[in-house]
Amino acid sequence: MRSRSTADHTLVRNLNTSLVLEHLRTQAPLSRADISARTGLNPSTVSNAVRYLIARHMVREVGPATSHGGRPGRLLELSPEGGCVVGAEIGVGFVNVVVTNFRAERLWQRRVHVSDQPQHADLSRRAADLVDEALQIGLSQGLQPLGVGLGVPGLVDVAHGELVMSPNLGLANVPFRDLWTARFRRPVFVDNEANAAAWGEYFFGGANAARSLVFLSTGIGLGCGIILNGELFHGHNGFAGEVGHITMVAHGGALCGCGKRGCWETLVTPRAIIQQVKQRIEREVTASTAAQIVTFLEEAGVDGVIETARQGDTVCAAVLERVAFWLGLGIANLVNTFNPERVVLGGALATLGAYLLPAIVRAAREHMLPPLRDTQVVMSTHGADAAVMGAVAMVLADVLHAPVQ
Ligand SMILES: [Zn+2]
Incomplete structure (x- = not known):
């Protein structure tokens, strides 16, 4: 009986302390009295939780609160000294790793390019x-590592931290959590990179966080992470969000990597955009001019297509206009399905969105049900680092969920 009551006591302390931390994470600076008023916890419970959190270096006092009579309280916020967190992303052709303090402020970051066709063992070892280097940086600054988060493009068994299949990386059945836990002796969290990025958008959204959002991202493929009522939606097997393979062209669409034709990602990824420009150029201009333009675009990528459209090129502008239509149509389908407060565009969509956002939003609104047309469509706040910062958020969320050891 005693151990049961000790367990219950720890559970209650964790719930209360987690509630205090959550308020400080999203609404700091707050005084103890503010926290008590906002959480409904009694003042002595808040004081005990704050005392524990200050002793663990997770919270610090930052100055006097405005006094309403009586002894003025002190304002509190999360402390950078609560520990360090490593976020990693293994992408197609690159590895991106960041280490942050407990306030998710970056201490160090390394983004390295690797060959598009690396030996698979090399890619995992490089990451x-x-x-390891990131953990050493954290330790050298006196910060205890709290854990490692990893985002990967592919199907992830989140419960076991295993990358089940990633055709784009050429990896399958890699038990990252077991491998990395054995090597680093820290908690390891693995998820699909779009899920990680979606979680990061929610977690770092502060007081303005949308509790339901869709994070849509493109690179080699197209996928999304879905947050519903403050929780990541993984689906039955953990594979929800493979929206790139929604059929958009019922007959005669381009062949997709999945073996079907007309998938959404055959219309809007950077590779698909270059392909569409090439096809139109080859139809519309002389062979020698076409060859020159194609060579230029293959080097310049989507940035080159956008720049060429900006300079008045009608072929590039027409292709991008169609891309905006296809993006808008797909986004409307997601909005009609999930009714999120916000749709966030990341990855290469951030580049495209800088030019195309108004056209994407216009197309999306046309296909949304009227009561859903006020859904926000915005760009990701973390740009190319959305997945690594999301990986950091996965670790922090776990610590904040159960801060009492
Ligand atoms: Zn497909």
Whole structure:
């Protein structure tokens, strides 16, 4: 009986302390009295939780609160000294690793390019070595590592931290959590990179966080992470969000990597955009001019297509206009399905959105049900680092959920 009551006591302390931390994470600076008023916890419970959190270096006092009579309280916020967190992303052709303090402020970051066709063991080892380097940086600054988060493009068994399949990386059945836990002796969290990015958008959204959002991202493929009522939606097997393979062209669409034709990602990824420009150029201009333009675009990528459209090129502008239509149509389908407060565009969509956002929003609104047309469509706040910062958020969320050891 005693151990049961001790467990219950720890559970209650964790719930209360987690509630205090959550308020400080999203609404700091707050005084103890503010926290008590906002959480409904009694003042002595808040004081005990704050005392524990200050002793653990997770919270610090930052100055006097405005006094309403009586002894003025002190304002509190999360402390950078609560520990360090490593976020990693293994992408197609790159590894991106960041280490932050407890306030998710970046201390160090390394983004390295690797060959598009690396030996698979090399890719995993390269990522692990960078994580090791990041942990050493945190330790050298006196910060205890709280954990490692990893985002990968592919199907992830989140419960076991295993990358089940990633055709784009050429990896399958890699038990990252077991491998990295054995090497680093820290908690490891693995998820699909779009899920990680979606979680980061929610977690770092502060007081303005949308509790339901869709994070849509493109690179080699197209996928999304879905947050519903403050929780990541993984689906039955953990594979929700593979929206790139929604059929958009019922007959005669381009062949997709999945073996079907007309998938959404055959219309809007950077590779698909270059392909569409090439096809139109080859139809519309002389062979020698077409060859020159194609060579230029293959080097310049989507940035080149956008720049060329900005300079008045009608072919590039027409292709991008169609891309905006296809993006808007797909986004409307997601909005009609999930009714999120916000749709966030990341990855290469951030580049495209800088030019196309108004056209994307116009197309999306046309296809949304009227009561859903006020849904926000915005750009990601973390740009190319959305997945690594999301990986950091996965670790922090776990610590904040159960801060009492
Ligand atoms: Zn497909």
